[in-house]
Amino acid sequence: MTDVFDRRRLLGLAAGAAALPLLPPDAAARPLDAVLSTKRLRAGINPTLPPMGLFNERNQIDGFDADIAREIARRMNVELEIVQVGSPDRIPFLQSDRIDIVLGSITRTVERALVIDYTMPLHTQSMVVLTKASGTAVPINTPADLNNRAVRLVQVRGTVGVPWIQANAAQAQVTLLDNYPDCFRALAQGRADAMVDVAESIVIPMRNFQVQWKILDEVLASFWVGIGVQKGNTSLRDVLNVILFEMHRSGFVNTTWQKYFGVPMTTPIPFNPMF
Amino acid sequence: MILQYGQVWQYLPDFLLGALTALWIAGVAFAGGLAIGLAGASALSFGPWALRALVTAYVRFFTYTPQLVQIFFLFFALPEAGIILSPVTAVLIGMTLNAGAYLTEIQRAGFASVPPAELDAAETLGFSRAQTVWYVIAPHVVRALYPALSNHYIIMTLGTSMAAIFGVEELTGRALNANAISFRSVEIFSIVAVIYIALTIIASALLWLVGRWLFRVKAKVF
Numbered sequence: 001m002t003d004v005f006d007r008r009r010l011l012g013l014a015a016g017a018a019a020l021p022l023l024p025p026d027a028a029a030r031p032l033d034a035v036l037s038t039k040r041l042r043a044g045i046n047p048t049l050p051p052m053g054l055f056n057e058r059n060q061i062d063g064f065d066a067d068i069a070r071e072i073a074r075r076m077n078v079e080l081e082i083v084q085v086g087s088p089d090r091i092p093f094l095q096s097d098r099i100d101i102v103l104g105s106i107t108r109t110v111e112r113a114l115v116i117d118y119t120m121p122l123h124t125q126s127m128v129v130l131t132k133a134s135g136t137a138v139p140i141n142t143p144a145d146l147n148n149r150a151v152r153l154v155q156v157r158g159t160v161g162v163p164w165i166q167a168n169a170a171q172a173q174v175t176l177l178d179n180y181p182d183c184f185r186a187l188a189q190g191r192a193d194a195m196v197d198v199a200e201s202i203v204i205p206m207r208n209f210q211v212q213w214k215i216l217d218e219v220l221a222s223f224w225v226g227i228g229v230q231k232g233n234t235s236l237r238d239v240l241n242v243i244l245f246e247m248h249r250s251g252f253v254n255t256t257w258q259k260y261f262g263v264p265m266t267t268p269i270p271f272n273p274m275f
Numbered sequence: 276m277i278l279q280y281g282q283v284w285q286y287l288p289d290f291l292l293g294a295l296t297a298l299w300i301a302g303v304a305f306a307g308g309l310a311i312g313l314a315g316a317s318a319l320s321f322g323p324w325a326l327r328a329l330v331t332a333y334v335r336f337f338t339y340t341p342q343l344v345q346i347f348f349l350f351f352a353l354p355e356a357g358i359i360l361s362p363v364t365a366v367l368i369g370m371t372l373n374a375g376a377y378l379t380e381i382q383r384a385g386f387a388s389v390p391p392a393e394l395d396a397a398e399t400l401g402f403s404r405a406q407t408v409w410y411v412i413a414p415h416v417v418r419a420l421y422p423a424l425s426n427h428y429i430i431m432t433l434g435t436s437m438a439a440i441f442g443v444e445e446l447t448g449r450a451l452n453a454n455a456i457s458f459r460s461v462e463i464f465s466i467v468a469v470i471y472i473a474l475t476i477i478a479s480a481l482l483w484l485v486g487r488w489l490f491r492v493k494a495k496v497f
Contacts, residue, residue, distance in 0.1 A: 088451055091458045114282065115458040157439075157448065158455020175362060175442040176452065182351070182440075189354035 030100055032235035039078045043069035044085035044093050046104035048179065051204045051260035053104055064260045065103035068122060071252055072101075075243050087158065091116065094230050101240070102228040105201060107160055117233060118226035119240045120275045123257065124267040125198035125223040127160060133212035136193035143218055146194060147171050154183045154192035160223060161196030168220075169196075184209045198223060199266060222267040241275050283462045286453040293446035294470050298477065300445065301432040304367055308374025308431075309424075315379030320386045321404075330379065337376030343437055345369045350441050362442035366435075374431060381423050385416035417486070425482045432478045433471060446470060 035041050047053045047061045056062040061082045073080035083099050090106075093099045094116060107125060108118050131140045138150045146153065146169035153169070155161050157176045165174055175192060177183050180201065186192045188211045195202070199215065206213050227244070229237045247253050248269060257265055318330045337345065346369035349360055360368065389412050397407045439448030450467040454460050 088454055088460065092460045095461070109456075111456055112458045114279075154442075157451050162452070163456075176444070176448065177442050178440045185351055189351070189359070191354060191359055 030097060030236075031233060032239055035076070035078060035100055035236060040081055041069070041073045041076060041078050041101065042081045042083055042099045043073075044083050044090050044099035044102040044104070045069065046085055046087065046090065048086070049105055049201060052200070064123075064256055067256045067259075068247070068253070069101070069103060071247060071256075072240065072243055075246070076239070091228075094228060097230070100229070100233075100236060105198070105225055106228050107198075107223045108226055115231060116228040117231055117237050118228060119237055120244050120272075121224040121226050121269055122244060122253065123200070123225050124265050124269060125160075125200050125225060126266040127164060127196065127220040127223065128199045128218070129194055129196055129216040129220070130187070130202055130206070131194040131214050131216070132187065133214040137190075138193055140194050141216070143168070143196075143216060143220055146196070149173070151194065152192045154186045154195050156180055156183055156197065156201075159197055159201070160221075161198075164196055164220060180205050181208070184211075187211070196220070200261070203261070219266065245273065245275065278462050279459065280462050280466075283453065283457060283459050283466065286449070286457075286463065287466070289449050289453070290446060290467060290470055293444060293449040294474055296443065296445040297432060297435040297438075297474060300363070300367060300370065300435050300438065300443070301428065301478065302481070304370035304374055305428045305431050307367075307371035308378045311371065311375025312378025312380075312382045315375065316382035316386050317408075319379065319383045334376045334379050337373050338380065342369065342373045342434065343440070345373055346437070346441060362438070366438045366441055366443050370431065370434070374427070377427060378424070381420060381427065382416060384423075385420040386412060388419050389415045421486055425479060425486075428482055429475050429478050432474055436471075446474075 030038075043065075045053045045061050045063070045065045047055050047063070049063075051063050053061060053065045054063040061084060066082060069082065070080050083093065085093050085099065085102065085104065087104075090102050090104060094102050102116075103122075105125065106112070106116075106118075108121070112118075129140065129143050129146065137152075138145065138148055140146065140151070145151070146165070148169075149171045151169070151172040153165060153172045153174045155165070155174060155176050156179060162174070162176070165172060175186070177186060183192075183195055184202075184206050187195060188209050203215075227240055229240070244253075248271060253269070254264060315330045315334065318326045322330070346365055349369050350362070350365040353360060393411050393415070394407065397411045402410065435443075435445050436447035438445050439451060442448075446467060450463050454463050457463065
């Protein structure tokens with residue numbers, strides 16, 4: 001009989017698995033000096049989060065985050081290199097020193113702040129309930145309606161709505177899908193009744209689906225989104241903070257926001273020189 | 276970068292539940308696929324022309340298109356026709372039909388590998404068709420195909436990771452959830468890799484037990 005596994009193969013696999021955590025060695029963060037001397041700032045942007053990151057008609061990465069990164073590079077007098085990142089790999093990209101900064105709706109949380117360093121907030125997010133105007137199996141008119149065993153929710157994996165549901169609508173049935181288009185499709189097809197997510201992530205891409213959407217008025221929570229840098233890269237972070245302050249003061253952030261959303265931020269960023 | 280495994284051990288029980296889900300989904304789909312494959316291989320070997328054409332079309336369709344696309348169709352296209360399958364149902368049906376196609380091919384090859392002399396001998400001894408299949412072909416098929424079948428089972432066990440896309444909370448899905456919360460990607464995915472290796476070993480061992488007890492195949496697993 002042929003072996004399904006022989007011992008050597010098995011040992012090799014086990015050794016490979018054991019070595020896995022050792023693979024990314026101490027890839028030291030590129031401090032400010034390295035960015036300046038190479039004259040290149042590498043920004044990780046997720047193009048699957050329109051309008052924060054998107055592919056434009058020339059198939060280049062564009063969007064709010066790209067505009068912000070370009071302005072940061074301009075003010076630092078270095079060239080910008082946009083690196084495409086996805087949701088699960090953006091932090092490894094940062095930690096293995098393939099990018100200097102990471103954007104893409106990275107909501108500030110304590111758990112994440114243990115792993116990366118954040119700049120001061122770039123923008124805010126407001127968590128809302130999305131449902132259909134045409135009505136659902138269970139009527140959803142207030143966020144409290146979600147806490148019902150008959151309510152089916154659909155969420156993108158790892159988004160901030162998931163812990164909110166666990167705390168506030170624990171009775172609802174939740175299906176976690178991979179991305180926003182899949183969630184909108186599930187809602188459109190009647191697989192789910194509602195979704196809890198930040199308005200900034202849904203208002204633009206939901207237009208691709210021919211559905212009369214309804215967003216409940218209540219804002220369930222506000223979140224703060226900064227730019228991520230590798231843990232301990234304070235020389236770069238400190239400069240970014242000053243640049244962000246100036247970009248808020250000059251109105252660049254708000255103008256760019258309006259360009260992509262057509263409306264101001266739901267939760268404005270207070271003007272604060274102390275950071 | 277210093278790895279902090281202490282921050283992620285809290286997810287381990289959750290990951291192990293996900294591993295269990297992966298194991299049973301693969302097990303059920305493989306068992307279903309084996310049954311479909313046995314029927315398909317019998318049809319291809321002994322069936323009339325029309326049935327052979329039908330089975331061939333099924334095998335071609337499911338082996339020439341990716342499993343992911345097949346399940347995507349079940350999960351996102353069928354609702355347009357008013358049929359809404361739950362995540363687990365869609366994944367189970369998709370994986371079973373896909374496995375059935377591959378296992379038809381594998382088992383047909385096993386049927387073909389029976390030496391004609393043995394079939395002649397069976398005929399000489401006056402065996403019926405059913406007796407020939409059971410006493411001559413089946414033992415031969417099981418012995419000859421054991422490695423191919425167990426390989427396919429392991430591939431299916433690892434392949435359950437795509438179920439995360441369709442909302443099944445198996446190992447990969449749970450890893451992605453934990454990763455989004457903690458951002459400790461290297462720690463999480465290295466733990467998950469080790470669990471997948473353990474799953475592969477468990478899957479091989481399960482098949483070894485089945486082969487040993489049901490078919491008396493003495494396969495060397497490790």
